[in-house]
Structures are given as C-alpha cells and as structure tokens.
Amino acid sequence: MKIKNWGITCLSAVILIVQSCNNPKSSNQKETSSNISVSATDSRGKTITLPHEAKRIVVLYNALVDDVYMLQAGEKIVGIPQQIYEMEDTYHFLSRLDDRIKNKSIATPTFGGQSSNAESIVGLKPDLVLTFNTDEDNINQIENLGIPVFTFSSLNDEKILDELKNVGKLLGKQKRAEEITGYVSEEVKKMRTSHEASPKKIYYAWSKGRIMSTSGKGSLIDMAITLSGAQNACPVPVEAPNISAETLYKWNPDLIILWNSKLSDVYSLKELTALPAVKNKQVFVMSPSFPYDPHTVKFMLFAKQLRHWCMPSYTQEQLDQDVKKAFEIIYGKKGLI
Structure with missing residues (x-):
C-alpha cells in the first residue's frame, strides 16, 4: 500500500509540474500583455510601431505636452520645451498636475525657441518623441538616430481628434483618448446646430x-x-x-x-x-x-x-x-x- 500511495503522489506531482509549465501565473501573463507591440498612424500617414506602449517620451511643442496630460500620461514625460516653464499661465496650470513641472525638474532638450538638441534628446533615452510635422529637420535627425517620432498637424478639428486617439494608442491610453474625443465630438455637433442667421x-x-x-x-x-x-x-x-x-x-x-x-x-x-x-x-x-x-x-x-x-x-x-x-x-x- 505504501509503494502504491508513493506512486500516486509522484504522478500527481508530475501532473502539477506539467500544468504549471503550460499555464504560467497570472502575474507573468500580465507582464507579457504589457509588452505587446502597439501601432498608430501619425499626421504624415506613417505607421509608428513600438515593441510596447511608450514609457519614456520627449515632447517638443507646448500643445503636445498639454495633450499628454489630458491623456493622464504625464508620468511618461522625460523632456519638454523650455517654454513650458516660461509661459506663466501654462506653467501655473501644469504645475498643479505634476510636481516635476512645479519644481522645473523635467529636462528641456532645447537650444531655446523651438530648436531641439538631438544630443540631449538621445541622452534622455526616450522610446518616443512627439512633435509637429512642420519640424522636418529635427524629425529626420531624430529618426536617423533610431528614435521613433509621432507627428501632429492640428490642421482642423477632425485631425486634432484623430491624432489624439492615435497617440493614445502608443501611450497605452486609448480608452482615455476615446473618452475625451467622444465628449468633444458631441459638443462640436451641438455648436454646429445653433448658429446665428x-x-x-x-x-x-x-x-x-x-x-x-x-x-x-x-x-x-x-x-x-x-x-x-x-x-x-x-x-x-x-x-x-x-x-x-x-x-x-x-x-x-x-x-x-x-x-x-x-x-x-x-x-x-x-x-x-x-x-x-x-x-x-x-x-x-x-x-x-x-x-x-x-x-x-x-x-x-x-x-x-x-x-x-x-x-x-x-x-x-x-x-x-x-x-x-x-x-x-x-x-x-x-x-x-
């Protein structure tokens, strides 16, 4: 009887080992899902694909910094334009959302104005850069250094909403982007039906x-x-x-x-x-x-x-x-x- 019971115990152990190999723990499954590649199309019509949602981003224009905070992804920002600290009303508002803005501790990889310093950007080790599509020289330089760049145009209301939804995909904030754009779209519809003669x-x-x-x-x-x-x-x-x-x-x-x-x-x-x-x-x-x-x-x-x-x-x-x-x-x- 002891030998028989010992055999059953061994068999059970083997089954458990096999099951654990075929069914990894939920924590491992969660970690794997966070590393799923993400893709989105920018204002150039270019598809930007990342191996996982962006975790370190450099933003080269003030309006785009604002977009990132709307998406509640401010913690991902590692670089911003110097103007964020210099424009009083912008600085005052964003300081309430991020102590790093308040303390002026987020790096500003710029020469001044809208000119960015590629060397400083590389030093921040971003996995994504956000900028406007008019910034062609910087875009080419950054992409040639192997850093993905997502561009915006903000040409009109449709483009603004579409670009926010697309960058939301890259930041892992797709649901949040849908909430914002859905609300704004409804407000725009209301406004267009109530014009003066x-x-x-x-x-x-x-x-x-x-x-x-x-x-x-x-x-x-x-x-x-x-x-x-x-x-x-x-x-x-x-x-x-x-x-x-x-x-x-x-x-x-x-x-x-x-x-x-x-x-x-x-x-x-x-x-x-x-x-x-x-x-x-x-x-x-x-x-x-x-x-x-x-x-x-x-x-x-x-x-x-x-x-x-x-x-x-x-x-x-x-x-x-x-x-x-x-x-x-x-x-x-x-x-x-």
Missing part, C-alpha cells in the same frame, strides 16, 4: 503684436471661428496672409481678436483709429490663452469664447460653466479651473 465677422490677429498678420480660409483658426457661429473676416484661402490697413478697412470686421498680444497693440495704431471695430471698442484679447489653445481639443473652448463675444445671449456665466465642465472631462480631474 447673420453671423458677425471676426478678424484674428497673430501673437506678439503682429496685427497685420491673420489666418485665412481653411486654417485652424478659420475652423474655430466658423464653429463659434461667426465668420472669418479674411476671405483669402491662405494659411497666414499679411495684409495692409487698407485691406482691413475693406473687410470691416465686427470684432478683432488678439492672441498673446495687448489691446494697446491695436489701439495705438493711428492707421486703425477710424476702423469701426476699434472705434466701438470691439477688440478682445484671448487671455489667459492656455484654456483656449486651438491646437488641442480646446479649440472647442476657443470657439465658445468667440461665441460669447459675438452673441450676448451666450452669457459669461454659461461660458464659465462650459469651461469648468470641459476641464473636468478633458483632464479627468475636478477643481482645476
């Missing part, structure tokens, strides 16, 4: 006092103006035309909107003193600019701010409520604004 004309002036530089038909700003229910005063199908004061009088906008400029940049121009929008004090500054960055899904809030200035029926109270709700959803956290 006689839309006001808006002239948009570029930042840093470049009053005679604007955004034409088909541009990102043109999309946001149209979404607001207004009309772009610039009828030219050019991305960034420079115009004369005479042309601005000809277009005769109802409102002038400034971005990172001062009211005095307009009111001090003698050649514009007789322009109706100037005489009627219909010049507005989008300030602080961070909540309304049109290069992100906040193009929706940019449009809502324009709507408030154009349509008295859309009150400041309603705008404030909409901005508060939007921030809770796109950042996934209450009390940020």
Whole structure:
C-alpha cells in the first residue's frame, strides 16, 4: 500500500509540474500583455510601431505636452520645451498636475525657441518623441538616430481628434483618448446646430503684436471661428496672409481678436483709429490663452469664447460653466479651473 500511495503522489506531482509549465501565473501573463507591440498612424500617414506602449517620451511643442496630460500620461514625460516653464499661465496650470513641472525638474532638450538638441534628446533615452510635422529637420535627425517620432498637424478639428486617439494608442491610453474625443465630438455637433442667421465677422490677429498678420480660409483658426457661429473676416484661402490697413478697412470686421498680444497693440495704431471695430471698442484679447489653445481639443473652448463675444445671449456665466465642465472631462480631474 505504501509503494502504491508513493506512486500516486509522484504522478500527481508530475501532473502539477506539467500544468504549471503550460499555464504560467497570472502575474507573468500580465507582464507579457504589457509588452505587446502597439501601432498608430501619425499626421504624415506613417505607421509608428513600438515593441510596447511608450514609457519614456520627449515632447517638443507646448500643445503636445498639454495633450499628454489630458491623456493622464504625464508620468511618461522625460523632456519638454523650455517654454513650458516660461509661459506663466501654462506653467501655473501644469504645475498643479505634476510636481516635476512645479519644481522645473523635467529636462528641456532645447537650444531655446523651438530648436531641439538631438544630443540631449538621445541622452534622455526616450522610446518616443512627439512633435509637429512642420519640424522636418529635427524629425529626420531624430529618426536617423533610431528614435521613433509621432507627428501632429492640428490642421482642423477632425485631425486634432484623430491624432489624439492615435497617440493614445502608443501611450497605452486609448480608452482615455476615446473618452475625451467622444465628449468633444458631441459638443462640436451641438455648436454646429445653433448658429446665428447673420453671423458677425471676426478678424484674428497673430501673437506678439503682429496685427497685420491673420489666418485665412481653411486654417485652424478659420475652423474655430466658423464653429463659434461667426465668420472669418479674411476671405483669402491662405494659411497666414499679411495684409495692409487698407485691406482691413475693406473687410470691416465686427470684432478683432488678439492672441498673446495687448489691446494697446491695436489701439495705438493711428492707421486703425477710424476702423469701426476699434472705434466701438470691439477688440478682445484671448487671455489667459492656455484654456483656449486651438491646437488641442480646446479649440472647442476657443470657439465658445468667440461665441460669447459675438452673441450676448451666450452669457459669461454659461461660458464659465462650459469651461469648468470641459476641464473636468478633458483632464479627468475636478477643481482645476
């Protein structure tokens, strides 16, 4: 009987060993699943494939840093533009999401401005770099060093939403990206069904006092103006035309909107003193600019701010409520604004 029992025990042990080999522990299965390759298509139409979700990323433009925090993937960032620390409203907000921003401890692999230092980027050992597709020289240099680059275009609302969903795949935040883009898409639909019969004309002036530089038909700003229910005063199908004061009088906008400029940049121009929008004090500054960055899904809030200035029926109270709700959803956290 003892020999028989011993044999049964040995057989049972062998079976258990075989089963353990064929059925690894759940923790091992979980570890394996986290290393599954991920792919996404960027603004160039290029498919970026990583052996696993990105764990260390360098971001070369401010708006894209914002995107990463919306996706709640800020802990993956190892490099950002120097401007994040220099732009007061951006720095103040992102400091509330990440102590490393607050302490200015995240590396800034830049020479200054938008120029990046490839050597510094390599030293940060990223497995992914995020940038705009206009940054061709840097993109080529970084990719030639064997570092994957995902590019954005932010050409219009559809591209902004699509690019956020795609980068969400690479960061392991696909579900989060779907939550954000789903909400924004619904808000955009609502806005497009509630336009004024006689839309006001808006002239948009570029930042840093470049009053005679604007955004034409088909541009990102043109999309946001149209979404607001207004009309772009610039009828030219050019991305960034420079115009004369005479042309601005000809277009005769109802409102002038400034971005990172001062009211005095307009009111001090003698050649514009007789322009109706100037005489009627219909010049507005989008300030602080961070909540309304049109290069992100906040193009929706940019449009809502324009709507408030154009349509008295859309009150400041309603705008404030909409901005508060939007921030809770796109950042996934209450009390940020």
